[in-house]
Amino acid sequence: MYQSNKKKRIWKEEKERLLHMTREERRKEYREYVSLDKIPSLMEELKSKASSNDESSEEIQVKNSLCEKVSLYKGDITQLEVDAIVNAANTSLLGGGGVDGCIHRASGPALLAECRELGGCKTGQAKITCGYDLPAKYVIHTVGPIARGHLSPNHKQDLASCYNSSLTLATENTIRTIAFPCISTGIYGYPNEPAANVALTTVKEFLKKNRDKIDRVIFCVFLEVDFKIYKRKLHEFFPKDGGDDEEGDKGDSEEMKEDTEGKPQSPPTKKIKEKKEDTSSPDSPDEDYLEEATGNTQELTDMSLETDEGKEVSSPATDPLKEEELPETKITAIISVEPKNEEPEDAKMIMEEKSQEQDESENMETSQPKVLVETEDLDRDPEKTSDFQKEIAPASNETCQESGPKDRNEDANEA
């Protein structure tokens, strides 16, 4: 049979087989996973905190508050045993790096084979596939806005649409537990805190209208900066007494509005002192992409990101004072990336590499190449070009593995 027809038959048969299996049967096929009971809801966290503080947990009034439907989890989304995980994809849906690369790597080749049939995805929309080798039954692929540090109302709407479209698609497929990464906050450069405001506001609004359709939404963060932001904000958006869980609450959307209309958005930037980027092809799925460095350097000032060594620096993103001090920063290099494999032309990605001025005195060793990738439909208007760049989880295999409570399937190991 012709190779591509065979591939088509394979993913379709595999999808049919997997979607008819029980969880116990599927557990025999995937390795490490984090089961939902290992991920406490916000309500469960509050109760356990109350009991550890010798407060009576009865004080935690459960007024069918939404806080029993949300969780914060820091780690690798590909290990979550939920109905669906959301992929921060690009418009080609043909994979790439970051969380997209991790999901494709963990899910196996059938995922790409199915994605090829989807004909891409527009920004703000979402499409669904089987999870294949993942513990998650499904993957919902959505494409976030490319903000690159500057936020416009359109960016906010597009990001909100990612969460809404994904949740709508989930309820249409009777998916009741879903995990989101921090969409657009990596390569696409949406500032972390405004992105969290959009995510929390949109999910809350959706849950208020669809309480009975969703059991759990997990905000799966990967970087320390996001963990801190969500840790602080989750209680604000989902108070234990369920105070503003009623329909029509406008409070939270004020924060969203402020992020684009109120406070001027000075893009969070950071001082990057690591070595020149390793231009050998990384071992991630990005290896399909060659990069040729061109262009100038960029000086960025402090920002909180968990570097791949786990170091954390203070963040203007969570420290408004520092934001005021941030100097304007200028754009960096654009690198043309030629996909090496047979991916269709439109899969071509443009990688934007941070090429930093090496400051001898503060040279910070990093063990992983860092790249910035942008899709080719980037707004090339120099006026709007990014004066913002962000470190992302390094584009290598190890970055997909994060420590955390994991179940391990003994059978799978024996297999």
Ligand SMILES: NC(=O)c1ccc[n+]([C@H]2O[C@H](COP(=O)([O-])OP(=O)(O)OC[C@H]3O[C@@H](n4cnc5c(N)ncnc54)[C@H](O)[C@@H]3O)[C@@H](O)[C@H]2O)c1
């Ligand atoms: N070479 C490439 O094609 C390339 C390289 C890097 C990223 N990407 C990706 O970048 C674009 C989307 O940008 P984005 O900012 O929406 O996504 P992103 O760059 O993947 O970042 C989104 C968020 O996901 C986090 N993250 C990374 N790995 C994991 C993981 N295993 N589990 C949970 N969270 C994780 C990451 O730290 C960030 O907070 C797409 O093109 C996609 O393919 C592509």
